[in-house]
Amino acid sequence: MEIVGQLQKQYVDFINSLFREGYLDDQYVQLQKLQDDSNPEFVVEVVSIFFEDSEKLLNDLASSIQQQVVDFKKVDGYVHQFKGSSSSVGAQRVKNACVAFRNFCEEKNLDGCSRFLNLVKQEFYLVKNKLETLLRLEQQILQAGGTVPLIE
Amino acid sequence: MDACHCIEPQWPADELLMKYQYISDFFIALAYFSIPLELVYFVKKSAVFPYRWVLVQFGSFIVLCGATHLISLWTFTMHSRTVAVVMTTAKILTAVVSCATALMLVHIIPDLLSVKKRELYLKKKAAQLDREMGLIRTQEETGRYVRMLTHEIRSTLDRHTILKTTLIELGRTLALEECALWMPTHTGLELQLSYTLRHQYPMGFIVPIQLPVINQVFSSNRAVKISSSSPVARLRPAGKYTTGEVVAVRVPLLHLSNFQINDWPELMTKRYALMVLVLPSDSARQWHVHELELVEVVADQVAVALSHAAILEESMRARDLLMEQNVALDLARREAETAVRAHNDFLAVMNHEMRTPVHAIIALSSLLQETKLTPEQRLMVETILRSSSLLATLINDVLDLSRLKDGSFKLDIRTLSLHVLFWEALNLIRPIASVKKLFVTLSFSSDMPEHAIGDEKRLMQVLLNIVGNAVKFTRVGSISISASVAKSESLRDPRAPGFFPVPSDNHFYLHVQVKDTGSGINPQEIPNLFTKFAQSQSSGTKNSSGSGLGLAISKRFVNLMEGHIWIESEGLGKGSTAIFVVKLGIPGRSHESILPFVPKVPENRVPTKFLGLKVVLMDENGVGRMVTKGILMHLGCEVLTVSSGDECLRVLIHEHKVVFLDVSLPSIDSYELSVRIHEKFSQHFSRPFIVALMGNRDKLMTENCLRAGMDGVVPKPVSVEKMRSALSELLEHGLLLDS
Numbered sequence: 001m002e003i004v005g006q007l008q009k010q011y012v013d014f015i016n017s018l019f020r021e022g023y024l025d026d027q028y029v030q031l032q033k034l035q036d037d038s039n040p041e042f043v044v045e046v047v048s049i050f051f052e053d054s055e056k057l058l059n060d061l062a063s064s065i066q067q068q069v070v071d072f073k074k075v076d077g078y079v080h081q082f083k084g085s086s087s088s089v090g091a092q093r094v095k096n097a098c099v100a101f102r103n104f105c106e107e108k109n110l111d112g113c114s115r116f117l118n119l120v121k122q123e124f125y126l127v128k129n130k131l132e133t134l135l136r137l138e139q140q141i142l143q144a145g146g147t148v149p150l151i152e
Numbered sequence: 153m154d155a156c157h158c159i160e161p162q163w164p165a166d167e168l169l170m171k172y173q174y175i176s177d178f179f180i181a182l183a184y185f186s187i188p189l190e191l192v193y194f195v196k197k198s199a200v201f202p203y204r205w206v207l208v209q210f211g212s213f214i215v216l217c218g219a220t221h222l223i224s225l226w227t228f229t230m231h232s233r234t235v236a237v238v239m240t241t242a243k244i245l246t247a248v249v250s251c252a253t254a255l256m257l258v259h260i261i262p263d264l265l266s267v268k269k270r271e272l273y274l275k276k277k278a279a280q281l282d283r284e285m286g287l288i289r290t291q292e293e294t295g296r297y298v299r300m301l302t303h304e305i306r307s308t309l310d311r312h313t314i315l316k317t318t319l320i321e322l323g324r325t326l327a328l329e330e331c332a333l334w335m336p337t338h339t340g341l342e343l344q345l346s347y348t349l350r351h352q353y354p355m356g357f358i359v360p361i362q363l364p365v366i367n368q369v370f371s372s373n374r375a376v377k378i379s380s381s382s383p384v385a386r387l388r389p390a391g392k393y394t395t396g397e398v399v400a401v402r403v404p405l406l407h408l409s410n411f412q413i414n415d416w417p418e419l420m421t422k423r424y425a426l427m428v429l430v431l432p433s434d435s436a437r438q439w440h441v442h443e444l445e446l447v448e449v450v451a452d453q454v455a456v457a458l459s460h461a462a463i464l465e466e467s468m469r470a471r472d473l474l475m476e477q478n479v480a481l482d483l484a485r486r487e488a489e490t491a492v493r494a495h496n497d498f499l500a501v502m503n504h505e506m507r508t509p510v511h512a513i514i515a516l517s518s519l520l521q522e523t524k525l526t527p528e529q530r531l532m533v534e535t536i537l538r539s540s541s542l543l544a545t546l547i548n549d550v551l552d553l554s555r556l557k558d559g560s561f562k563l564d565i566r567t568l569s570l571h572v573l574f575w576e577a578l579n580l581i582r583p584i585a586s587v588k589k590l591f592v593t594l595s596f597s598s599d600m601p602e603h604a605i606g607d608e609k610r611l612m613q614v615l616l617n618i619v620g621n622a623v624k625f626t627r628v629g630s631i632s633i634s635a636s637v638a639k640s641e642s643l644r645d646p647r648a649p650g651f652f653p654v655p656s657d658n659h660f661y662l663h664v665q666v667k668d669t670g671s672g673i674n675p676q677e678i679p680n681l682f683t684k685f686a687q688s689q690s691s692g693t694k695n696s697s698g699s700g701l702g703l704a705i706s707k708r709f710v711n712l713m714e715g716h717i718w719i720e721s722e723g724l725g726k727g728s729t730a731i732f733v734v735k736l737g738i739p740g741r742s743h744e745s746i747l748p749f750v751p752k753v754p755e756n757r758v759p760t761k762f763l764g765l766k767v768v769l770m771d772e773n774g775v776g777r778m779v780t781k782g783i784l785m786h787l788g789c790e791v792l793t794v795s796s797g798d799e800c801l802r803v804l805i806h807e808h809k810v811v812f813l814d815v816s817l818p819s820i821d822s823y824e825l826s827v828r829i830h831e832k833f834s835q836h837f838s839r840p841f842i843v844a845l846m847g848n849r850d851k852l853m854t855e856n857c858l859r860a861g862m863d864g865v866v867p868k869p870v871s872v873e874k875m876r877s878a879l880s881e882l883l884e885h886g887l888l889l890d891s
Binding site for chain 2: 021022026027030031033034036038039042045046049050052053080081083084085086087088089090093096097099100103119
């Protein structure tokens with residue numbers, strides 16, 4: 001059982017660091033609350049969909065920015081979507097980056113937009129990494145027979 | 153043949169005499185017989201004749217006399233004894249009757265005489281009555297003239313028409329040669345000829361008011377005969393040397409204030425006009441009493457009519473003035489409304505426009521902080537972050553203040569923990585205080601409750617503002633914060649005599665005192681402290697970066713919480729004490745007066761009241777959709793998800809109790825969707841609740857949603873608690889209010 005304890009401690013430290021560093025916010029906790037016996041894989045499902053959607057969105061963003069004539073409204077729409085999904089999942093830094101990105105879209109600043117696209121992409125991959133780690137830890141705990149500690 | 157003249161008497165010598173006697177006796181008898189007949193005939197004709205009895209007597213007397221004379225016809229000749237006897241009887245009877253009649257006449261003749269007297273008297277009386285009748289008739293006619301005149305005068309409310317009509321009618325009624333009206337001038341020292349009957353344009357003669365003749369007229373309310381040579385009577389141009397009799401009467405010019413109930417106007421008026429009436433010179437007419445009376449009455453009526461006209465003029469003028477003022481006020485009001493609307497529009501726009509870039513700056517700066525930076529760059533970034541945070545606070549403050557000012561601000565009443573509030577505030581200032589090496593102490597009174605009901609955020613804001621000021625303006629020393637439940641005596645501030653807090657069962661007054669040993673405040677500056685943007689002149693220090701709004705906003709919040717805030721200081725360098733008292737609710741009692749959105753006690757994990765509740769969720773965003781669906785299913789609802797407006801309409805049936813629409817998506821017009829949902833269910837007696845899921849809290853958007861027929865708004869990202877309370881609220885009250 002020590003492994004469980006260790007794993008749990010590791011998990012708690014890790015998730016706390018994620019909160020502290022602003023990668024995740026309270027919304028993630030909400031998601032965790034929704035996971036219960038009737039819905040044991042809720043968080044995983046949501047996060048997976050988030051990853052899928054986001055990849056697609058990033059591709060769309062990249063292609064629309066590379067056009068000859070950039071349709072900023074369309075770009076803004078994509079960013080808006082991205083903002084929505086990241087805030088639903090609790091990916092705070094991604095959301096903040098999207099907020100800033102939208103300003104450049106409003107100003108029709110192509111340079112800013114392309115730079116921010118990179119930033120958003122970066123943040124996304126960062127948070128994806130972290131979330132995957134987190135979920136892996138959860139799996140390990142469950143496999144070791146323990147329960148995932150809930151953070152309030 | 154010869155008639156039998158057997159009784160032919162012997163004609164003695166004086167047979168002529170005899171003959172004449174004979175004839176006379178005959179005629180006498182005839183007359184004597186005919187007189188009563190005539191009498192009877194005529195008396196029969198006239199019905200009124202007293203003394204019939206006398207008539208009978210007289211008649212019989214005459215008849216008997218006649219009979220006597222008749223019988224004596226026979227006595228001229230030889231006559232038999234029968235005739236003598238008859239004659240004697242007749243004579244005796246006659247004697248009796250005539251004596252009786254004579255006796256009777258003694259009684260009767262005085263009566264008859266008095267009848268005559270009475271008759272004379274009655275005739276006189278009749279003549280007198282006739283005269284009086286004539287007089288009354290004239291008076292009645294006069295009265296009729298006066299009434300008609302009055303009617304003419306009073307039928308108009310125009311002063312000039314009144315006066316002109318008076319003169320014309322008087323002239324006509326009394327057949328005057330000239331009639332004129334002298335009005336007093338503004339100075340009151342002269343009379344000016346204002347209206348005449350014959351001339352359309354009077355010459356404007358002026359006569360001083362102190363003439364004896366004028367005084368004579370003014371001192372009496374009767375019409376006075378004046379000499380035709382007096383200045384007021386000289387109305388015709390020179391040429392006519394003789395004019396008829398002239399009469400003058402005063403016309404009181406009443407002021408409005410003279411209409412007291414128990415005072416007669418004579419006592420109050422000071423101004424008179426003079427009306428002069430001239431009889432035609434070629435008639436020998438004199439002024440009759442009834443004509444004078446007519447003139448007096450008319451003069452009075454004119455006075456009344458003039459005052460009515462004056463009142464009307466006055467009221468018309470007042471009314472015109474009021475109308476003008478009304479129009480001006482209306483214009484001003486509309487201008488003010490436009491200004492307010494412009495102000496509100498400006499604020500609404502600035503609200504969004506100002507916040508977005510500032511938030512972007514803050515977000516980016518915080519992101520920047522996470523990257524690798526040189527120490528200089530880090531310093532710069534920190535400064536940017538601090539400044540932009542300050543800017544954000546300032547913008548929020550300004551917008552808060554505007555909202556506070558136009559009264560659209562509402563407190564967010566919740567249960568809060570007082571202890572937690574104070575400790576959090578303390579924790580926030582502890583770093584700065586420790587840097588400045590200041591001691592900070594916090595103390596609670598023993599009777600302070602753990603929890604209270606109030607606006608936590610704003611209370612914290614006030615507390616932080618006060619404590620922050622204390623820390624800012626204290627260079628060395630200590631800051632002590634003490635909180636207690638206020639007692640009545642300690643609540644009075646000499647500077648706010650109107651503040652009388654009354655604790656009740658449901659509320660108590662929280663008394664907070666923050667005392668510092670800082671730079672103090674000049675007592676004369678204290679009233680200005682709470683005025684926005686007014687900075688104290690003597691603050692001097694360069695780092696006094698008070699925005700000037702903090703105290704003003706705090707004061708407004710405290711006022712909204714039905715409290716009072718004030719600052720005491722003994723002077724510069726002697727520290728200051730800030731005290732505020734606010735009204736908070738006591739938890740656990742009934743609170744109907746508080747805003748209805750009070751979060752209920754969290755229920756157990758599987759709320760049964762939502763079990764099986766059929767809802768539809770529309771969200772284009774896959775992740776968002778999934779999360780919201782998860783929350784709703786967690787609460788027990790049966791969720792049907794759609795990703796477009798058309799799909800939503802297709803799928804929606806009346807068994808669905810709630811429809812959730814994500815309104816942050818630009819591609820779907822949620823307002824139109826809401827309207828179409830209304831239409832779809834207009835025939836049914838119930839329709840599903842429509843709830844908007846909104847990403848950014850936007851007052852304008854919320855209003856638009858509600859106007860489009862939605863029942864409520866829930867902010868995104870959704871939390872379980874929020875959704876739970878939203879659903880409870882919706883199902884219980886049918887309406888979701890802003891939280």
